[in-house]
Amino acid sequence: MNQKLIIRLGGAAVAVFVLTYAASPLLAARSLVQAARTGDEKALERQVDFPAFRASLKDELSERMVAEMRKDSRLGDSGLSGLGMLLAPALVGGAVDAFVTPQAISAMVQEGKAPKPDLAKVEPETGTRSESKKVRQSWGYRDLDTFAVTLTRDDQPDERVSLLMKRRNLFGWKLAGIDLSKPE
Numbered sequence: 001m002n003q004k005l006i007i008r009l010g011g012a013a014v015a016v017f018v019l020t021y022a023a024s025p026l027l028a029a030r031s032l033v034q035a036a037r038t039g040d041e042k043a044l045e046r047q048v049d050f051p052a053f054r055a056s057l058k059d060e061l062s063e064r065m066v067a068e069m070r071k072d073s074r075l076g077d078s079g080l081s082g083l084g085m086l087l088a089p090a091l092v093g094g095a096v097d098a099f100v101t102p103q104a105i106s107a108m109v110q111e112g113k114a115p116k117p118d119l120a121k122v123e124p125e126t127g128t129r130s131e132s133k134k135v136r137q138s139w140g141y142r143d144l145d146t147f148a149v150t151l152t153r154d155d156q157p158d159e160r161v162s163l164l165m166k167r168r169n170l171f172g173w174k175l176a177g178i179d180l181s182k183p184e
Contacts, residue, residue: 025147028173036109044102049176056177061092112151114180
């Protein structure tokens with residue numbers, strides 16, 4: 001009987017560990033979204049790895065800017081597209097360094113909008129949010145160490161912002177990346 005009790009306790013301990021391990025990003029993501037909605041800057045500062053998030057945003061915006069330049073036939077004809085593609089990372093880098101603040105992350109979560117490469121300053125939308133601008137959230141693992149909170153606006157279903165939470169220890173998570181790719 002003593003051995004059965006030990007086996008049951010061991011099984012219960014494993015079940016609690018697995019449940020806590022699987023639920024930890026949900027709790028972290030929920031905390032991040034709540035802090036963003038309430039504008040709690042201190043909580044956002046604790047929950048965001050700003051250097052990693054800035055690097056990820058720079059990569060995403062540079063890719064998007066280069067793709068837009070390739071689509072613009074006026075740039076290709078003038079021979080300036082090569083120069084533009086060389087300068088894009090530097091232009092985006094400066095804007096991102098100034099842009100990524102707790103307030104900007106809060107605005108991104110509240111509005112469900114991807115930042116634009118030409119942003120000089122970001123301010124949340126004023127006025128009441130209409131139903132057409134409702135932000136929907138979907139949550140899920142990308143892999144064992146990456147959890148995504150994907151924000152989609154009803155009025156812009158082809159645009160999405162995926163905030164990537166990265167595992168920092170066994171149960172700890174921080175916002176460390178962004179994915180601005182189009183839905184498939």
